[in-house]
Amino acid sequence: MKRRQFLGRMGATVALSSAPGMVLAASCSNSDVSLSPIQARTDRITDVRVGLRPFRHAGPRIEAQRLGTKTVVHNYGHGGAGWSLSWGSSRLALRLAHDAGARSVAVIGCGAMGLTSAVLARQAGLAVCIYTKDMPSDVYSMAATGLWTPDSQLCDAVHAPRLAARWKEMANASFARYQTLLGLPGKPVEWIRGYSLSDTPFGAHSEAEEGEPVYGRLRDPSHDFIPRPVELCKGSHPFGQPYVRGWTTLMFNISAYAHMLLTSFLASGGRIKVIEFTRPGDLSNLREDTIINATGYGARKLFGDDSIVPIRGQIARLIPQPEVAYGLSTSQFNVVPRSDGLIVRSKGHNGDFNNSNDVPDLAESESAVRRIASMFDGMRRF
Template identity: 35%
Template structure:
């Protein structure tokens, strides 16, 4: 199996795009100053909530294109799998350019998740007359459930995605990163840097660049010794943590300030969509596009997250792959997020007790391993 696909499978990282093989190991860190990482207290009695969401996945990658229906133009922007928050600024800026090219003023946006809200903000700021239609709005969308680490993951199948898509994805990933940077540490937006570790029981040889290019992940440190949790291999770098509850709230308010209107409405058919008064329609319906636009390639990848009580001393995040599957932990002000479940094709919204046990016990076991490791962060 190619390394990129292995990374996708093992770490739940749907891989990036055009990935460059990087001679390994990358610059080794200077001798470490000792540091102990505070343990995550992964216990059932510390869980504040467990949530389930469905990632809108397409094996060939997201759909970003304009389609004509008579005198209407529909601009599709959906199917971002496990990284819709990550890619939002990239694909939404491109969708907004397509909308601008129609020369029409009135734009309808279908969907009130991260794609709909970001598109609404960009288009309203560009002077369009924007109306957002959605049956479910913030704070109840899939986007609200996201982890949400800035990292393109579970985005496409390497053996299905075209070279053209990989090139587009690489550029969009870089544009998306640039879009988020102005929000880092902006009060109220819930966006901040975090020191993230991807650990794996196998050394990656050859090593491939991180999604969008290593330069997007400052202070990258590839190591096979003194790794977090004592795994065989670690890639440690800085990336962005986004707390969707804060971030989407601000995005919606910014959109409203810029003039976007929000209408609660469910569409049952394409005919209903095309009956909208606006000549341009940006389709940000995520999984909903399967029924509305007959996209049979769209499928859910089920994910379950448990939130633990906050531990302000935990200032790092990790993704660990092992025999039992993937486990990740993202720290937020409001609590620690435990995740890593990927149920491909599974649309069940029920909480899985088995998955909950795997999370709590798995992270607790990692925390025990952590106690043996001291190194520089």
């Protein structure tokens, strides 16, 4: 495909408000934006994988439990926010392990929660072994899109007020930690810009999908961790949709990032063992005195926790295009410009909530890729 550049006169509508309901200024900043097109072709799909988000209506379970002579600290149930909250959540888990007098820690699982728990425990000077049924490349965490989404599908709106203070602590700690992981070789974490595209005004839709709860919104739009989205003036951008928002957020290059976590854990003297536990009693035989249970959706079976609801999510990877440095979000797909591939997450189909089918559906991803192609075809005419 011949590489083309899309040039658009971009404008940003900035609404400044000093008092409730009072808009001081509404203007568009004009700047030329050049977007390299995405080569959205199904023959460029290199990988399709499914993850099960471990959702709990009440939010994550981070608490200690006595199991025979051991203390088990649970650190699971983070829905669609696991990567974003991992450092903060694992810090809470480690605090509980310290309170229990931990000298050695068995971390069960090596997804986002297990890896960060293990790294923090090693940094605290504890002897640590990760026990996991899958190595990092095969865990559900690797099916994440990889954006800073600290309250995505995290809890039911009913439970949000009770969770708010703890969420803030987790989000603060995670965000601070991510600032230390910017600018590193391999770019495990970086800032990106992106665009949300819509045929209808933002906020005009009902928040709840059929069959799903209304999710808790814990982010405070007036004082958030990331810059606020900016509405772009109609006709000032190269997209076909009438409503466009520009945003800036943190992106996790999941492959590089998970590799960095694992290698730094091993380099610090941590150990890893591949094993599947079938019941809590299996954990009593471990030599470590304290256990951090970071089994994600696996906790449903291992600990019989039926409060965990699987939310299925599928991503496809297209061959990376380094010149595509922006993300896209529509009601039907997300695109995230990671270094290990252009991630395409299909959206807008019912049936993901309480769906534990983790078999990839290639047709679903191909359909999302074709939608992106048709969107770019429309932009050529724009």
